[in-house]
Amino acid sequence: MATKSFFRERTAAQIRMLKVKQVYSQRGLVKRILELNPSEEGLELRVRIIPGRFFKNTASHAEASRKCYRFGELISLSQPERQKDAYECREIPLAVRARDFMKNLENRKEEDIHYIGYSFRPVQGRDRRKRVVPFAWLLEAARLYAYAGNRSYGITVNPYDDAARVRKEGASIFCDVPSRTRKKPRYVIRLDNVPVKGTNERMAVVWGIKSDFKIDPEHSKWNIRYTWAHDREGRDRFTFYPHDIAAYIAVMMKYYEKHNLTPLEMNPFALPSKKEVEEFYKKLCNNVVIFDPTLSSSGKSRKRTTRKLHIAEKSILIARSISVLGHDESMYWEPSRDGLLENYNWTIR
Numbered sequence: 001m002a003t004k005s006f007f008r009e010r011t012a013a014q015i016r017m018l019k020v021k022q023v024y025s026q027r028g029l030v031k032r033i034l035e036l037n038p039s040e041e042g043l044e045l046r047v048r049i050i051p052g053r054f055f056k057n058t059a060s061h062a063e064a065s066r067k068c069y070r071f072g073e074l075i076s077l078s079q080p081e082r083q084k085d086a087y088e089c090r091e092i093p094l095a096v097r098a099r100d101f102m103k104n105l106e107n108r109k110e111e112d113i114h115y116i117g118y119s120f121r122p123v124q125g126r127d128r129r130k131r132v133v134p135f136a137w138l139l140e141a142a143r144l145y146a147y148a149g150n151r152s153y154g155i156t157v158n159p160y161d162d163a164a165r166v167r168k169e170g171a172s173i174f175c176d177v178p179s180r181t182r183k184k185p186r187y188v189i190r191l192d193n194v195p196v197k198g199t200n201e202r203m204a205v206v207w208g209i210k211s212d213f214k215i216d217p218e219h220s221k222w223n224i225r226y227t228w229a230h231d232r233e234g235r236d237r238f239t240f241y242p243h244d245i246a247a248y249i250a251v252m253m254k255y256y257e258k259h260n261l262t263p264l265e266m267n268p269f270a271l272p273s274k275k276e277v278e279e280f281y282k283k284l285c286n287n288v289v290i291f292d293p294t295l296s297s298s299g300k301s302r303k304r305t306t307r308k309l310h311i312a313e314k315s316i317l318i319a320r321s322i323s324v325l326g327h328d329e330s331m332y333w334e335p336s337r338d339g340l341l342e343n344y345n346w347t348i349r
Contacts, residue, residue, distance in 0.1 A: 004151075019040055024047060026047050027111060030321050033287070034283075036287050038349045048061075072117075075105075086204035092266060101270075113320045116134055124208060125193070131209070133269060138271070142246075142249075142344060143277075156176050171195075172194070187213060195263060196260065240269070252267055276321065276331065289308060290309055293305055295307060
């Protein structure tokens with residue numbers, strides 16, 4: 001099925017029609033992408049972004065990318081480890097992320113950064129699975145939220161937040177989020193453990209947030225299970241998708257309209273800056289291709305051996321952009337500087 005026009009990007013063939021330069025080194029790659037003229041220039045990466053260990057016993061770059069997505073490095077947030085510690089903590093998730101992102105990314109060579117996202121763990125309740133947030137999905141969530149606000153009738157938010165348990169366990173909130181695909185129904189998402197009460201318990205509630213889909217998201221194919229001899233966490237993780245994150249943004253804004261700042265204050269998802277979206281991520285999607293000798297096609301021409309970036313590759317490069325730009329210039333939404341999230345410019349220039 002066709003992708004809605006709002007989400008369309010240049011194809012690999014269209015990118016190759018730009019003034020494309022080949023790049024053989026990962027050093028300074030973020031700067032080279034930032035400096036691209038989006039309407040005229042492109043880059044062809046002749047280096048692997050995915051770490052070499054994921055290519056072992058794989059038949060293609062696509063398989064290596066999926067393994068990296070599943071088992072790649074994560075920035076583990078230095079959050080409270082127990083409910084009691086969370087109650088006593090005065091750091092909101094934003095402060096934790098800002099510190100941990102820069103602790104792990106600052107002053108490191110770009111080519112040595114291979115994080116595909118960040119993670120945190122619940123401190124209460126039965127579901128103690130690690131929560132995983134891939135960097136690329138944060139950007140796609142911002143795009144989906146912008147689409148919902150500009151081309152659709154938004155994301156509906158139906159909270160169930162009156163129960164006595166909400167104070168300690170958080171609210172359950174039903175949202176319907178549009179699909180990126182034409183003629184495909186909206187996704188009905190239930191967000192659980194959403195902090196909506198401005199009590200001390202919110203400091204523990206937030207780390208247990210999760211979602212449930214009535215319809216599986218169109219990105220779920222990336223969470224294919226692999227048998228990996230050294231993996232002990234294969235079943236002990238919950239991965240967030242763009243639809244989850246876009247739904248939470250809608251919840252955050254809905255409660256903000258009611259003068260309830262708790263979901264905004266306790267937001268566990270990094271919100272990208274306008275610069276990160278318009279000057280970096282859009283170029284990853286519309287101005288960059290990568291050499292891939294494992295593409296299945298007849299012939300070995302240059303045109304048939306380059307493709308667009310995979311999700312894991314985008315995520316790694318986003319991590320590198322955080323290192324180069326800094327947290328506040330990349331993964332921090334400042335309304336007075338960036339304007340409304342839904343007003344970010346996603347059109348191809």
